[in-house]
Amino acid sequence: MGIKKINSLESENSKLQNAFLKNDLSLVVEIYTKKAKLDLKMGNKENAYFNFTQAYIFALEDGLEVSDEIYKILLKAKREI
Amino acid sequence: MCSDLSKVNLPISKANGLPNSHYIDEQVFQKEKECLLYDNWSGVAFEHDVVNPGDALPLNLLGFPLLIVRDYTNQICVYQNVCRHRGMILVEEKKNIRGTIRCPYHSWSYNLDGSLRATPHIGGPGYNHHKDLNKKSLRLKKIRSYVYLGVIFVNISDSAEPFEKTNCSLMSRWSEFNKPLFSCKNYSSFQLELKCNWKLAVENFCESYHLPWVHPELNVVSKLEDHYNIESKDQFSGQGSYHYTQISDNGRVFVDFENLSESWKTGAEYIALYPNVLLGVHRDHIFSVILQPISKDFTLERVNIFYASSRSINKDYSKLREDNFLFWKSVLSEDIFVVEGMQKGRYGKFFDGGRFSPAMDGPTHNFHGWVANQYSA
Ligand code: FES
Ligand SMILES: [Fe+2]
Secondary structure, three states: OOHHHHHHHHHHHHHHHHHHHOOOHHHHHHHHHHHHHHHHHOOOHHHHHHHHHHHHHHHHHOOOOHHHHHHHHHHHOOOOO | OOOOOOOOOOOOOOOEOOOOHHHHOHHHHHHHHHHHHHOOOEEEEEHHHOOOOOEEEEEEEOOEEEEEEEOOOOOEEEEEOEOOOOOOEOOOOOEEOOOOEEOOOOOOEEOOOOOEEEOOOEOEOOOOOEOOEOHHHOOOOEEEEEEEOOEEEEEOOOOOOOHHHHOHHHHHHOHHHOOOOEOOOOOOEEEEEEOOOHHHHHHHHOOOOOHHHHOHHHHHHOOHHHEEEEEEOOOEEEEEEOOOOOOOEOOEOOOOOOOOOHHHHOOEEEEEEOOOEEEEEOOOEEEEEEEEEEEOOEEEEEEEEEEOOHHHHOHHHHHHHHHHHHHHHHHHHHOHHHHHHHHHHOOOOOOOOOEOOOOOOHHHHHHHHHHHHHHHO
């Protein structure tokens, strides 16, 4: 893993941490969804559905409409019923 | 410690009150917790403690964790505040829930109707279902609840008759007050701390015998002989007065309940609804008191005043509301030394539960009889 990749991971994680600190759940959902989509693109399915799940749970908690979309993604991949 | 209840249910002229153990013994207290508080309809919160849809209030009744929720259809629901996974407390602090109730441990997520909505990673990372776990069978445990006169009542053990059946006689006696109630933030509520067993606060509230001694100022407007006893076997007891006088501020008085019968123009009633709620009704306002037992000898007394009309909570009534608030706060505070004094008296080991005044102590005797029956059942 190159230095650049580690740095960008660290900054993603601190963004996530900050979003949690501010209790900004829609930002949390956005960050996890972004990660998940990137994972899918990279062909890393397991990470992708892990991150979609994280996004889904916080979207539900915050009553965000986007939870429906994420649910459909999880359902299609047989990760939800 | 002895809990001989054989004398409690004798006719009042021969009866003794509840033995000391019912106030100072931990084992008796634990048994009473079950048979008096959990097996009956106990008051735990006010309706306005969860004012907005999504409001969730965690509290406990002697350790039993409750979660009171106002759902998005404006209904109040009460749940056992415990996750169906590893038994984590779901909500630790009062908050407004916008979507689901997410358990802070592994994030099982519940809808406000108690159903289990999501179980993340339950089948392994990224797999949110498992063939052996059926979400439908894992709802939050619902606790029966009922709202009456602004108070949320719960029957924790699910063994009581429906609230309306248990309390039908009070509800019909006071049907004219079962109407929308109005309360505002300032000068509506206060809390007192009582270093006594909660039952002593019930006993003191339901009798008028002490009024001339403990509340001499009340005796000026409403004399002892203007009072009558109220006793309903196995449900409630209290006192009524034929001489309620409205407080006024330069001729301004609070607005009355609509369509009240003539007798309520000067009448008022104060009733202890067993086990732990104290209520007072008047033509223009009511108050509700929740006695929250904390331990065998410590009780929180939460008081809320409700008005009969939305007009009475307008700004131009604020002086009058302040006066009314200060009046009730001072009356109920005057009782603190007697309930605490009776608690201390229960350590006198030769005290035999006490003898009653057959004329004046009927409401207390009625309550003791109820306690004894529940305890021995
Ligand atoms: S204890 Fe609640 S999700 Fe595990
Ligand atoms: Fe009193």
